[in-house]
Amino acid sequence: MTVFLDVLLGGVFHAAILFLVAAGLQLVFGVQKIVNLACGSFYALGAYFGITAVGFAAQLGLPSILVLPVLILAGLAIGLVGLPVERVLRTIYNRDESYQLLITFGFLLMFQDVFRFFWGATPRTLDNAYLVYGTAEFLGVQVPTYNLLVIAASIAIALGLGLFLQRTRMGRIIRATAENRNMTEAMGVDSNRIFAAVFTVGCMLGTVGGALVVPASASSLDMAVELVVEAFAVVVIGGLGSMRGALAGALIVGLIRAAAIMVLPEAEILSIYVVVIAVLILRPAGLFGRAVA
Amino acid sequence: MNITRRALMRGIGVAGLAAATPGIFAPAIAQAKPVRIGILAPRSGAMGTVGECGIRAVQWAAERMNKDGGIAGRPIELVIEEETSPKDTIERFRRLVLQEKVDCVQGLISTGVSLGVAPTAEEEQALLIMWDGTTQDGVKEAMPKSNYVFRSTDNECEAVMASLLAIKYFKGKIKRIAGINPDYSYGRNNWEAFQQILRRAGVEAEVVAEQWPKVGTMDLTSHVAALKAAKPDFIFSSMLFADLPVFMKQGSAAGLFEGVNIALPAAGWQINQLKKEFMPENVVFGHNTLYFALPTASPLQKAFVDDYMGRYKEAPHWEADRAYFALAAYKAGVEAANKATGRWPKLDEIIAAIPEQKVQSLGGPGQFRKDKIAEQTFYQGLSTNKNTYDFPTLSTVDSFTADQLQKPPGVDFWDWIKTSKLPV
Numbered sequence: 001m002t003v004f005l006d007v008l009l010g011g012v013f014h015a016a017i018l019f020l021v022a023a024g025l026q027l028v029f030g031v032q033k034i035v036n037l038a039c040g041s042f043y044a045l046g047a048y049f050g051i052t053a054v055g056f057a058a059q060l061g062l063p064s065i066l067v068l069p070v071l072i073l074a075g076l077a078i079g080l081v082g083l084p085v086e087r088v089l090r091t092i093y094n095r096d097e098s099y100q101l102l103i104t105f106g107f108l109l110m111f112q113d114v115f116r117f118f119w120g121a122t123p124r125t126l127d128n129a130y131l132v133y134g135t136a137e138f139l140g141v142q143v144p145t146y147n148l149l150v151i152a153a154s155i156a157i158a159l160g161l162g163l164f165l166q167r168t169r170m171g172r173i174i175r176a177t178a179e180n181r182n183m184t185e186a187m188g189v190d191s192n193r194i195f196a197a198v199f200t201v202g203c204m205l206g207t208v209g210g211a212l213v214v215p216a217s218a219s220s221l222d223m224a225v226e227l228v229v230e231a232f233a234v235v236v237i238g239g240l241g242s243m244r245g246a247l248a249g250a251l252i253v254g255l256i257r258a259a260a261i262m263v264l265p266e267a268e269i270l271s272i273y274v275v276v277i278a279v280l281i282l283r284p285a286g287l288f289g290r291a292v293a
Numbered sequence: 294m295n296i297t298r299r300a301l302m303r304g305i306g307v308a309g310l311a312a313a314t315p316g317i318f319a320p321a322i323a324q325a326k327p328v329r330i331g332i333l334a335p336r337s338g339a340m341g342t343v344g345e346c347g348i349r350a351v352q353w354a355a356e357r358m359n360k361d362g363g364i365a366g367r368p369i370e371l372v373i374e375e376e377t378s379p380k381d382t383i384e385r386f387r388r389l390v391l392q393e394k395v396d397c398v399q400g401l402i403s404t405g406v407s408l409g410v411a412p413t414a415e416e417e418q419a420l421l422i423m424w425d426g427t428t429q430d431g432v433k434e435a436m437p438k439s440n441y442v443f444r445s446t447d448n449e450c451e452a453v454m455a456s457l458l459a460i461k462y463f464k465g466k467i468k469r470i471a472g473i474n475p476d477y478s479y480g481r482n483n484w485e486a487f488q489q490i491l492r493r494a495g496v497e498a499e500v501v502a503e504q505w506p507k508v509g510t511m512d513l514t515s516h517v518a519a520l521k522a523a524k525p526d527f528i529f530s531s532m533l534f535a536d537l538p539v540f541m542k543q544g545s546a547a548g549l550f551e552g553v554n555i556a557l558p559a560a561g562w563q564i565n566q567l568k569k570e571f572m573p574e575n576v577v578f579g580h581n582t583l584y585f586a587l588p589t590a591s592p593l594q595k596a597f598v599d600d601y602m603g604r605y606k607e608a609p610h611w612e613a614d615r616a617y618f619a620l621a622a623y624k625a626g627v628e629a630a631n632k633a634t635g636r637w638p639k640l641d642e643i644i645a646a647i648p649e650q651k652v653q654s655l656g657g658p659g660q661f662r663k664d665k666i667a668e669q670t671f672y673q674g675l676s677t678n679k680n681t682y683d684f685p686t687l688s689t690v691d692s693f694t695a696d697q698l699q700k701p702p703g704v705d706f707w708d709w710i711k712t713s714k715l716p717v
Contacts, residue, residue, distance in 0.1 A: 006518035006547075013514050121337030122345070123511075123535035127683075128570045130542050144546035147514065216543060217511035218535050221338060226509070258515035262522065265505050266476075 005141045007258045013147045013216075015254025016154035020209030021227060022234040022246040023161065024202035030241035031178040031198045034089065035097070037104040040228035041111035042079070042203045046210025047219035048119045049078040051126055053211075067129045067215065068149055075208030082203030086196050093195075108228065112221050121221060129215035150212050157208070158247060165243070174198060178241075233276050239289020248287055327370035328363065328627075330355070330620065331389030333400035333410070334424070335376045339509050339534040340402055343562055343612050347400070347424055348373060349605065350613035350655070353597060354620045364624045365631040376401055379409030386410050390419040399619040401426035402612065404448060404479070408435060411442045420640060422623055422647075424615035427666075431478045432706035443622070443647065443665045445615060449706065450698040451579045452483035452531055454673050455558035456490035457717040458577045458691055462675060463527065463554045467491065470498045471525035473516060473540065475532055476505035482706075483531040483558065489710050494717075501525050506536065513540050517547045526553060533559035538566040545571035558673070565607040569678040572685050576676040581611035582618075583656035584672035586686050594655050608682070611656065618654035618669060622661060625650035657692070664702040668695040 025039045053074030054067055062070065085107060092099045133145035165171040177184045177194045185191050210219075234253050238245025253272055260271040279286060332351055335344035355369040363369050372393050374385040382401075389395045397420040401407040407426025414421035415436075422443040428436035432449060436442065459467065472487070474480030484503070491498055502523035504516045513536065520528065528550075532540055537560060544550055550573045560567060561580035585598050585608045597617070601609045626647030630638030638646070648661045657670035670692055677688035697716045700709040 003522040006522055007515065010515035010518040014512055017512075116337065120341075122341035123339065125535070125538060125542075125566060127566075127568045131546055131570055135546055135548060142548035144543070146546070213512070216514070217539050220509065220511065220535060222509055223511065258518065261504070261515040262519040265503065265516075265519070268507075 002140050003262075005139055006143075007262050008255070009138065009141065009143050009147065010261075011255035011258030012151055012251070013254075014257060015250040016151045017209050017213045018227075018230060018234055018254055019154055019247055019250035020157065020205045020212070021231045022238070022250055023158070023243060024205030024209075025231055025235055026238075026241055026243055026246045027161075027205070028199055028202040029235075030243070031174055032089075032093070032195050033097075034093075034100045034104065035240075036199075036202065037101060037228060038085070038107035038111065039202070039206050039231060040224035040226075041108050042082070042206030043210040043213075043227050044115060044219060044221075044224040045078055045081065045111065046075045046207030046212075047214040047223065048115055048124070048210075049207070050074045050211030050214045051119075051124050051219060053077075054126055054129060064129065064132045067126075067132050068146075068153070068212075071211040071215070072153065072208055075211035076204050078211075079204030079207040080200060081207075082200035083196060085203065086199035089199070090192065090195070108224060111224065115219075115221055119219070123218040123220040125218040126215045144216070146215060150216075153212060157205070158243075161205075162243065170197075230272070233272050235286070236276050237279050237286060239286025241290075242286065242288035245286050245288035325363070325367040328367045328397075329370050329372055329393065329395040330623070331386075331393060331395035331398040331400075332371055332373040333376045333382060333385060333389070333398060334373070334616075335402060337375070337377075339536075340376075342535075343402055343610075344376065344400075346609055347402070347612040347616035349601065350597070350609065351399070351616040351620055353600060354617045358620070358624060365628050365637065367637075369620070376403065376406055379406045382406045383409055383413050386413055386419075386421075387417065390417050396420070397422060397623050399616070399623070400424050404429060405477075407444075411436055411439065411444075414441050415439065418640075420623075420644060422619040424612060424619055432482050432700075437664065437703065439665050441644065443619075443661055444667065446582070446667045446669055446695045447699040447706070448479050449482055449486050450671055450695055451558040451581055451673070452486045453490065453698045453710075453715075454671050454691075454693055455529070455556040455577050455579055456487045457693075457715060458673055458675075459487070459527065459529070459554070459556045460491065460494045460496060461691075461717045462575075462577065464494065464496060466554060467496050467498050467527045469501045469523070469525045470527045470529065471500070471502035471504075471520050471523050473502075473504040473506065473520060473528065473530045473532065475508050475534075475536075477508065480505065480531050484529065486706075486710060487529045487556070489707070490715070493711070493715070498527070506532075506540075508534055508536065510536055511539055513543050514547070516540070517544050517549050520544070521547060521549050527555070528553055529556045529558075531559050532557075533562050535563070535566070537563045538568075541567060542571045545573070561610045562612070564610055564684055567684050569683055569685060572676065572678065574676055574678055574685070575688075576685070577673060578676040578685060578687060580672045580687070581614075582654070582659070582669045582671055583609065583611040583614035584674075584687065584690060585609055586680075587656075587672065587690060591653065591655075591657070593653060594657075597655050608684070614654055614656040614669070618652060618656075618659055618667065621652045621654055622647055622650060622659075622667075625652050659695075662702060666699075666702070668699075670694055671698060 028036045050071045057070045136145045234249035238249030399422045401423045402425040411428045472484040474484045556577035558579035630642040630646040659669035674687035674690045676685040680686045700706045
């Protein structure tokens with residue numbers, strides 16, 4: 001039982017981070033129909049900026065117990081970089097999808113040099129922030145409290161995002177814009193503002209994900225590309241453009257990976273892509289995606 | 294004595310020129326043609342910190358040697374290029390040799406890269422002295438007879454030493470072993486060597502878990518969970534990049550190390566990142582060929598460590614020693630050949646002279662064997678957190694020479710493990 005719980009918690013922690021990035025990807029695609037390859041860069045940006053923010057907070061004398069809120073605020077603040085990026089993307093909204101792919105791929109590569117310029121080429125860590133909250137006993141399993149807090153934060157963000165999209169006026173406008181941009185524009189909605197807001201929120205989901213993961217791991221130049229690969233597995237499994245799909249896909253990828261590491265470590269990546277291929281063959285639109293005629 | 298006005302003015306002119314440009318009368322070294330040394334070292338990615346430490350050390354070495362007359366009276370000039378992928382590094386090697394016209398290329402840390410560059414050095418007939426690169430395909434020597442390529446000690450030395458120390462300190466307590474090692478030949482061979490040495494020492498331990506994270510994997514929570522589930526009493530990990538501190542941090546938080554002994558043969562590379570807060574004590578901790586806090590350190594090491602820590606506010610690791618050793622071995626070879634011939638030696642004379650030179654490197658004495666593979670001094674021991682740093686040091690320091698830890702020329706590594714006279 002404790003073995004199962006250990007694997008489960010490891011998988012869910014990974015899924016919690018993956019969900020945030022994939023949710024940003026889904027939100028942007030759902031509304032703007034852009035496959036944002038730069039989502040991995042926003043994740044890495046959040047990680048690097050999180051380290052800077054925690055260092056700054058320490059200089060201000062803030063107690064280390066505030067590391068989690070500092071990281072979330074840092075992720076939200078640096079997520080505003082989505083606004084100028086969206087302004088660039090706006091120039092190619094009416095072009096072929098391949099242009100959008102290429103320009104977001106360009107951002108993915110360009111951001112690597114931005115990280116190199118500001119934070120250097122070597123991986124950076126937050127030395128002791130991971131252990132600030134100590135460890136917790138969860139059904140007989142010792143688990144870092146920070147992992148549980150990240151999982152809780154991720155669930156809270158998922159619920160908040162769901163409520164925002166389902167229950168608020170702005171959320172209804174966003175969903176209407178996703179359904180039919182021309183119709184909402186005819187009704188007086190400024191779709192440019194909606195797109196800017198959606199892209200920025202999508203970007204913030206990625207930056208918050210990166211900021212939250214960094215105490216447990218490290219920021220590095222390669223982390224953007226590595227995450228994009230997994231985030232797309234999530235999206236393919238869950239269904240492109242579906243928030244529920246992002247949640248289900250992240251859980252599936254996180255848990256499959258954790259189980260593979262336990263049973264057959266060599267098959268860590270293979271096991272994820274077996275599921276991706278199976279979904280593509282048997283249910284091309286993904287578990288929660290809508291088939292396109 | 295009659296002094297004409299013209300002679301007086303000429304004398305004043307010469308004296309003025311001398312005062313304005315003191316270098317013109319400096320020792321002959323300043324006028325001699327520089328010895329150009331090309332450096333290939335990683336400056337970014339997982340190996341960025343490692344390469345940076347080596348570069349800092351070779352710059353320190355060049356500065357120190359230049360103050361002392363350079364190499365046979367010629368000043369050292371470094372031309373630094375980045376080590377990246379094998380293909381790009383080969384191109385940079387060629388550029389150093391053909392365009393920069395360097396006298397010798399030094400550096401290379403990744404064996405994946407050095408395996409590609411070594412044949413190019415042979416082809417270009419250019420001298421290459423590697424810091425940490427080998428020409429091993431796995432544990433097999435892929436270039437038994439090289440003419441221009443000097444290689445580092447074998448990659449498995451640190452694993453052999455850590456295995457011997459695990460037996461020395463924990464024999465009788467090793468029943469259930471688990472490994473978490475990087476998923477490439479280095480990690481796999483180290484793990485296999487550890488098991489074979491345990492067996493040779495009569496330690497019949499059960500392998501309860503084997504983990505092979507890809508280099509650079511930064512979320513190791515599932516790996517930690519899998520290791521914890523296996524309930525090992527000894528964990529062997531030859532992880533050596535930024536993923537090692539992440540593993541130790543995540544493992545510590547999950548309670549993985551409680552009641553478990555650990556061997557980290559290559560931990561020295563990450564010394565500054567392995568913080569006391571998550572590092573258990575009594576870990577078999579590998580510092581390879583430079584332990585920065587060696588109590589019996591030479592004046593050379595002490596001077597280097599003081600300068601390095603004062604300047605960069607962190608501890609140097611073994612890549613500094615490898616970089617220093619490469620330059621010192623080249624200097625020793627050139628000066629020996631220079632002394633023998635009475636002129637600046639030809640390349641083949643330098644190459645012939647290098648293997649005979651005993652060199653005092655930062656970490657201790659070393660030399661190149663006749664097959665152009667290095668023999669240096671290795672340091673490991675049990676770690677302690679009782680010190681003034683924020684990372685562990687060694688409570689007991691063991692040192693072995695490479696001839697005790699690496700296979701002799703022409704011998705298969707696995708045969709050597711089975712039959713050699715091991716020092717523990």
